Amino acid sequence: MAIKSVKNYSRIVTRFRHGEHYDFHEYISDTVEPSLGSVPEVLPAWTAFKTLFQKEDIIYKKSATSNETKYVREAARRRIDIFQMFHHRIDSAKYSFNDVEKDSATKLGEILHNYKGIPSATMSEASALITNMIQDLAGARYATPLGKLGLDAVVSELEKANNEFREIYKERALNLEASEMKGTMKGIRVQVDKSFKLFTQALDVVYALEYMSGKKDISGAGEMIDGLNAIIDQFERILALRGISSGKKGGSDSADDEDTDEPEVVIPELTLSSQEVLDGKQMEIIPVEQDTFRRALYPRALDGNLHLTSPGVTDYPDFPITSFRMDGQTPVGIVIAPPQPGLTFNRPIYGMGESRGNAFDKDGNLLAVITGIEWPASYGS
Secondary structure, eight states, rough: OOOOOOBHHHEEEEETTTTHHHHHHHHHHHHGGGGGOOGGGHHHHHHHHHHHHHHHHHHHHHHOHHHHHHHHHHHHHHHHHHHHHHHHHHHHHTTSHHHHHHHHHHHHHHHHHTTTTTSSSSHHHHHHHHHHHHHTTTTTTHHHHHHHHHHHHHHHHHHHHHHHHHHHHHHHHHHHHHHHHHOOOHHHHHHHHHHHHHHHHHHHHHHHHHHTTTTOHHHHHHHHHHHHHHHHHHHHHHHHHHTTTOOOOBBBBBGGOOOOSSOOOOOOOOEEEEEEEEEEEEEEESSSOOOHHHHHTTTTTTTEEEEEOOOOOOOOOEEEEEEEEETEEEEEEEEOOOSSSSSEEESSSOOOEEEEEEOOOSOOOOEEEEEEEEEEOOOEE
């Protein structure tokens, strides 16, 4: 019987997406823990690894903010829909055969003029504008016109929707702040991988000592190694299906020439924070992970393109990256143009489903992936 060792896995863990990294170590945990009693020598190393992986579990689940972002977008869209209902009812009343309704529409048109920027404002700006508009509508001048056009309930619903958005937006901000305090996936992945390497080295040593001592009953350590190697093989196949080479050179992961303290360069995956149409020819995309965004995309993405993909769509367009959204001197997002010169973005944005955006530089190098982008509708100009 040949001596066993844990296969080289260091090169595949650095190529994993965050979800794959989490799943890999979750499968490792499910395989190792039932057999720990038969290999007590590795328990200290395993405990150290498990402590760090539990931290990754917390960070990963909090960093997957796509659901929170989805709720924010849905709440933002709902209040804009209500505002548009308010807008259209007033516009239609301007053409009423009833003079009282026409006069009411004229007065309320003053409000629409003052707050016409609500649909194209950023999420936070829209919150403030809607709040101010509702305060203005509470004035005596507009009480009767609102009643004549049956808009009191619409205004109440708009106020409710705006308050719900503000609560969701604040909750997401607090959750993101808490996540940053707990750490990032990039940081914890390195720690977890280092700790797991110490565990596999300890397991290899236990098995080797038993093997060389001629001990007959070494099934505990050997079976654990077999289980780990099966998981490593499976995740190599997962990478292969994505067209990514594991880059393995063979041998145990504990070999000196495979030792690496830092992960190889991976394509960062960002989560959409907000998406707004600035005008017919410009749309801004702002991600949640600001530091990662700046490292990956600024200024390399300028004159590149954002390539959207979505299930069920075969014609994937490229949206030129024309500039960066700046907060003072700090870049916070990218600004894209329609995929063709003759097209114009719908304003306000009308999403046609969620998509992923691959951000490339002008030479065609993939810089980052942005998830949760609404596929924007456009029309011929």
